[in-house]
Amino acid sequence: MSNTLYIDGRWESAQLGETKEIRCPADGTVVGTVATGGVQDVDVAIDAAKNAFSSRVWSDASGEDRGEFLDRVARTLEDRLDEFAKAEALDTGKRFVEAQIDIKDVVACFKYFARSARGDAGRVIDAGDPRVLSRVVYEPVGVCALITPWNFPLLQAAWKVAPCLAAGNSLILKPAEITPHTAILLFDVFDQLGLPEGVANLVLGAGSTVGARMSEHPDVDLVSFTGGLPTGQRIAAAAAKTVKKLALELGGKNPNVIFADADREAALDNALNAGFMDSGQVCSAGTRLIIEESIAEEFVNELVERAQQIRMGGPFDPAAETGPLVSAEHRDSVSEYVRRGLAEGARLRCGGGWGREEHSSGFFFEPTILDQCQRGMSVVTDESFGPVITVETFGTEQEALDIANDTDFGLAGAVWTSDQGKAHRMSRLLRHGTIWINDYHPYLPQAEWGGFKRSGIGRELGHSGLDEYREAKHIYQNTEPTVTGWFSKSS
Numbered sequence: 001m002s003n004t005l006y007i008d009g010r011w012e013s014a015q016l017g018e019t020k021e022i023r024c025p026a027d028g029t030v031v032g033t034v035a036t037g038g039v040q041d042v043d044v045a046i047d048a049a050k051n052a053f054s055s056r057v058w059s060d061a062s063g064e065d066r067g068e069f070l071d072r073v074a075r076t077l078e079d080r081l082d083e084f085a086k087a088e089a090l091d092t093g094k095r096f097v098e099a100q101i102d103i104k105d106v107v108a109c110f111k112y113f114a115r116s117a118r119g120d121a122g123r124v125i126d127a128g129d130p131r132v133l134s135r136v137v138y139e140p141v142g143v144c145a146l147i148t149p150w151n152f153p154l155l156q157a158a159w160k161v162a163p164c165l166a167a168g169n170s171l172i173l174k175p176a177e178i179t180p181h182t183a184i185l186l187f188d189v190f191d192q193l194g195l196p197e198g199v200a201n202l203v204l205g206a207g208s209t210v211g212a213r214m215s216e217h218p219d220v221d222l223v224s225f226t227g228g229l230p231t232g233q234r235i236a237a238a239a240a241k242t243v244k245k246l247a248l249e250l251g252g253k254n255p256n257v258i259f260a261d262a263d264r265e266a267a268l269d270n271a272l273n274a275g276f277m278d279s280g281q282v283c284s285a286g287t288r289l290i291i292e293e294s295i296a297e298e299f300v301n302e303l304v305e306r307a308q309q310i311r312m313g314g315p316f317d318p319a320a321e322t323g324p325l326v327s328a329e330h331r332d333s334v335s336e337y338v339r340r341g342l343a344e345g346a347r348l349r350c351g352g353g354w355g356r357e358e359h360s361s362g363f364f365f366e367p368t369i370l371d372q373c374q375r376g377m378s379v380v381t382d383e384s385f386g387p388v389i390t391v392e393t394f395g396t397e398q399e400a401l402d403i404a405n406d407t408d409f410g411l412a413g414a415v416w417t418s419d420q421g422k423a424h425r426m427s428r429l430l431r432h433g434t435i436w437i438n439d440y441h442p443y444l445p446q447a448e449w450g451g452f453k454r455s456g457i458g459r460e461l462g463h464s465g466l467d468e469y470r471e472a473k474h475i476y477q478n479t480e481p482t483v484t485g486w487f488s489k490s491s
């Protein structure tokens, strides 16, 4: 299947004819062959998006119609849920049951933005003058370039595509090159449901060519990117040349703070989940365990025991509890990260290896715990994006706060305590975009998601997630024009 670029309402192969084999990270089997686009394909797709936007075929559709379209997308995804989940599981290597949850979240995202599309038409302002009609209206930004990563391929795309369409824009989506299949299926749904030509375009290909061209192209009005910090910095620099609107969802180094008075069983179970879900390939993973000294030794001993029992396996292995890393390169980078930590003085409590013989055909990495970690060590400051939990300890609430805020990132974090006052104080003082109290990982499409500091710019989901894709315009109308007399009239 190499007609996998969707441009101006048609399935196309890449102009240069290049293709790429996609392999399942769990066992290396080929799961498909897709087109690899280039700069030429991007330029044609951007032209199509620009023409669609200029025609106003989508931006002038009523909010009701746009909402109805997004609802139909959600219903179709629900009907085809297992087909999408299977494609996601094969591309990423994650368990099929986890992929099913991801696709359900995609459905919820489309439903939420279907409601938003129908909602807010702007607001009337009291100008303090009965002759004046003043109102703020929201308009689509224009042509949007959406660039997404491989860890939750369709979900990260949905967080952008759904609000982008809800607001009336045209778009070009570029998913990560190694996980393209659910994006192709989504565009199949758009095609079947009759989205007007050129409104949504799909260009597959490398970040350094396709992504870079999308970020610099003068006809792109907005770039929304989810991925790593270095790529985000490159995109921001490219987008700055023509002052594009920019939304960046970048990495995290997320603290999971556990006080001695926390519900121990729940804190322990969730600490595993925080760090090892999806093999730690989660931007908000709680891989920085910050635990009160008085309970640290016993808690970490039990955490290590539980981590050693986690069963790794492929997408359809019913005994598996977690899957592989996404690629050999990524596994090498996680291995190197652990090696650096050990060289800096961290102690390996469990993991660090690539699993048993049965895991050798995939890119598995064992759940790993490093204790005796200190602020300033690279394993504490850098994101591994793998299943590696580092352990730091604290004596006082202030110390816990200082450690948890001592990061260049600011995406998410959690506090575990039975003291409501402490929970509230910590939640307000932690400099991260999402704070969980006595929980880890849940999010809601109605609530904003995004980071402080180097975790990004802007917010996805919630009201702000729609606003990223809209321009606010103030219309001030004087119903009784008069002479101002500001300048004197020469006689």
Ligand code: NAD
Residues within 6 Å of the ligand: 147, 148, 149, 150, 151, 152, 156, 174, 175, 176, 177, 205, 206, 207, 208, 210, 211, 212, 213, 215, 226, 227, 228, 229, 231, 232, 234, 235, 249, 250, 251, 252, 282, 283, 284, 383, 385, 411, 450, 451, 455, 456
């Ligand atoms: P990445 O930055 O390598 O790639 C992300 C996307 O950017 C891919 O589609 C890639 O092809 C493209 N890209 C690469 N170079 C580019 C360039 N020069 N110009 C334009 N596009 C380019 O990230 P990744 O390895 O795919 O994903 C992992 C990172 O994503 C982690 O740092 C993780 O924390 C972050 N992430 C953040 C969130 C969030 O919500 N904040 C969510 C998921 C992942």
